[in-house]
Amino acid sequence: MHFFEDHSNELIISGILVLIIIVLRIISTKLVRRFAKSSDRIEHRTNLVIKYIHLLINILACIGFIIIWGVRPKDIVLAVSSIATVVGVAMVAQWSILSNITSGVILFFSFPFKIGDTIKILDKDYPIVGEIEDISAFYVILKSTEGEQVIYPNNLLFQKGISIVHNFEEEKEFTD
Structure with missing residues (x-):
């Protein structure tokens, strides 16, 4: 029971962040669908762009939760640098895949x-x-x-x- 008393501020801010995430996802989905409808985009390409935007929102939300719950900056830097190293090595091997995905998103909007x-x-x-x-x-x-x-x-x-x-x-x- 002490957990809720000790971390009431973090729980409230986390709840607000969850609401913000939901609102951002809904708004971004509606905006992309409106853009796709007004410019006659293909449905599966629209869904793909929405997934990419939701992934970005989720990554930013994870960073927000890390900050809210008070993870020490030193630990964040260590974790991010470790992840960046692994992702960097993987991306060197897979740069063409990332390049094709980025090009696909650009083709969606420029069409x-x-x-x-x-x-x-x-x-x-x-x-x-x-x-x-x-x-x-x-x-x-x-x-x-x-x-x-x-x-x-x-x-x-x-x-x-x-x-x-x-x-x-x-x-x-x-x-x-």
Whole structure:
């Protein structure tokens, strides 16, 4: 019973933080969904961006709880540096995955092309022309003009020039 008496301030502040987390998650979800609806975004991409935002909110909440419950700054620095070291080593090995996820989020908000568009990737070594079949967190699936299915990483879409090919059928006069 002494726990509640000794830590009443921390419990109240933690309760307020939980309410703030819930409100932030609801507001961020509504804002992203409103943005997606107004710009005709794809539902699974919308859900993916919402998950990333919720992850960020949860990380900030953990930091808040650590501060509220009075963990010594020296211990926080030690824990964060240890975690950063492990994550840093893992990210060096997995930098392309993080790069593709980041590119996927940027593609969601900038949305320079959509499913059904025909694009040309301006790569001098391996140029690709294809119709976009799907856009995911890690890659874009294209159907090439030869009928091949090409899976192209999102991060390379930002490194290469891309042009959207418009197939306007012009009426031409037939001559013999």
